[in-house]
Amino acid sequence: MNQQVSRWLEEHREEMADMLCRWVRIPSLRSDPEPGAPFGPEIRRMLDQAAEDLRGMGYAVRTFDGYALDASMGPEGEEPIAVLGHLDVVPAGDGWDTPPFEPVRKGNRLYGRGTNDDKGPVLAALFAMTAIREAGIPLKSGIRLILGGDEESEWEDMAYYQAHTQMPATGFSPDASFPLINTEKAILHLALRAPACAEGLAVTEMNTGERPNVIPGESRAAVAGDPALADRVRALAAEWQLPYRAEASERGVTITAEGIGGHSAHPDGRRNAIGMMLKMLRALGAAGPLAELADAVGLESDGKSLGCACADEASGPLTCNIGILRLEEAGWYGTLDLRCPVTADLDVLLASVRARLPGWTVEVLERKPPHHVPADSELVTALLAAYGEETGRPGKPMSTGGGTYAKVLKQGVAFGALFPGDEELAHQPNEYQDLDRLLQAAGIYANALIRLCGKE
Numbered sequence: 001m002n003q004q005v006s007r008w009l010e011e012h013r014e015e016m017a018d019m020l021c022r023w024v025r026i027p028s029l030r031s032d033p034e035p036g037a038p039f040g041p042e043i044r045r046m047l048d049q050a051a052e053d054l055r056g057m058g059y060a061v062r063t064f065d066g067y068a069l070d071a072s073m074g075p076e077g078e079e080p081i082a083v084l085g086h087l088d089v090v091p092a093g094d095g096w097d098t099p100p101f102e103p104v105r106k107g108n109r110l111y112g113r114g115t116n117d118d119k120g121p122v123l124a125a126l127f128a129m130t131a132i133r134e135a136g137i138p139l140k141s142g143i144r145l146i147l148g149g150d151e152e153s154e155w156e157d158m159a160y161y162q163a164h165t166q167m168p169a170t171g172f173s174p175d176a177s178f179p180l181i182n183t184e185k186a187i188l189h190l191a192l193r194a195p196a197c198a199e200g201l202a203v204t205e206m207n208t209g210e211r212p213n214v215i216p217g218e219s220r221a222a223v224a225g226d227p228a229l230a231d232r233v234r235a236l237a238a239e240w241q242l243p244y245r246a247e248a249s250e251r252g253v254t255i256t257a258e259g260i261g262g263h264s265a266h267p268d269g270r271r272n273a274i275g276m277m278l279k280m281l282r283a284l285g286a287a288g289p290l291a292e293l294a295d296a297v298g299l300e301s302d303g304k305s306l307g308c309a310c311a312d313e314a315s316g317p318l319t320c321n322i323g324i325l326r327l328e329e330a331g332w333y334g335t336l337d338l339r340c341p342v343t344a345d346l347d348v349l350l351a352s353v354r355a356r357l358p359g360w361t362v363e364v365l366e367r368k369p370p371h372h373v374p375a376d377s378e379l380v381t382a383l384l385a386a387y388g389e390e391t392g393r394p395g396k397p398m399s400t401g402g403g404t405y406a407k408v409l410k411q412g413v414a415f416g417a418l419f420p421g422d423e424e425l426a427h428q429p430n431e432y433q434d435l436d437r438l439l440q441a442a443g444i445y446a447n448a449l450i451r452l453c454g455k456e
């Protein structure tokens with residue numbers, strides 16, 4: 001890479017870490033809208049902070065009414081290369097060893113919600129751009145950093161942005177893994193509703209999960225009945241070799257299932273706590289819709305019993321996640337998150353879900369089409385060349401079930417900032433960013449942007 005660029009990045013490592021701390025301290029979670037804050041006050045505060053920091057680095061920042069912002073560099077007119085990231089985060093969830101919104105540095109690692117998804121990678125891209133500018137590298141086309149505030153929820157930020165300005169056609173999103181993801185599965189988010197069942201085991205309380213796209217790490221349910229049920233829970237837990245706890249109370253038993261939380265798109269090595277709870281409730285005598293859901297999904301993440309299991313070469317297999325299950329006054333409410341191979345027919349999958357869950361009404365909350373950029377495109381070859389040069393490792397394009405902003409661009413791919421073999425930490429407790437890795441990512445981004453936008 002260009003010597004001046006890499007030296008500038010080295011010299012600004014601590015500044016990048018400080019800025020990351022500042023950003024992580026803002027719990028940019030979506031909440032009820034307020035005037036000027038369509039995603040709630042914390043996301044607005046985060047966008048304002050980012051705008052201030054970017055201006056401090058010499059960028060002309062355009063803000064989009066609490067939805068998004070952008071910062072451009074290089075020549076105007078030519079179609080710019082877009083770098084798309086997000087400043088919102090998912091809720092902290094349980095299991096943190098440090099306060100999730102008070103960054104803690106341990107050696108090279110900075111712990112906190114959003115360090116890795118996506119505030120850290122956004123900063124790597126921002127510092128890469130700035131290094132190119134400070135090194136005085138001549139550009140033939142512009143670079144535009146676009147930051148949104150609603151990636152983890154509805155993507156309303158990008159819809160608003162596109163309605164108010166022209167979205168570039170080509171670019172990348174630093175919101176996944178290296179080497180590069182050129183194939184993204186289609187996403188189906190489904191809402192499930194069913195009446196509370198009068199027969200069988202009486203579940204009196206359950207309220208697990210906040211998001212369809214998070215694998216819940218813990219689930220608790222209260223059931224009415226003989227306190228001796230607690231012994232039955234313990235016996236089953238031992239038989240299945242799965243971690244459950246049971247506490248007898250006057251009115252019955254409270255059961256806790258300990259899963260392994262994570263991102264719905266990456267179920268390998270995780271264990272859905274709602275799935276565990278369904279398995280237990282079924283064994284204890286739950287009937288009706290709960291039994292149906294236990295049988296059709298339970299602990300499966302491949303959609304097999306739901307009749308949805310499928311795969312293709314470019315995308316790999318379908319994944320399935322129950323992110324929410326709660327007992328409300330009106331009955332049961334749950335969500336399913338299906339990540340579907342690019343060749344899958346979503347209507348067929350939906351019909352299958354409805355057929356296997358006849359006791360539930362199934363409503364589509366969100367439907368995102370699949371996305372694919374050819375491996376031999378100029379964009380993919382340039383980014384992979386940058387990755388190869390900076391890491392000394394050749395890279396092949398990959399597929400993911402994690403929808404990123406890459407899909408918003410006609411020619412968009414996800415590019416970093418997680419390295420092969422690194423822990424997958426997005427949406428999990430104890431999320432951290434390795435600062436050496438972040439600096440390396442910045443180097444790769446700079447190399448890539450020079451290839452895409454630099455003059456000969």
Ligand SMILES: [Zn+2]
Binds near residue numbers: 086
């Ligand atoms: Zn993200």
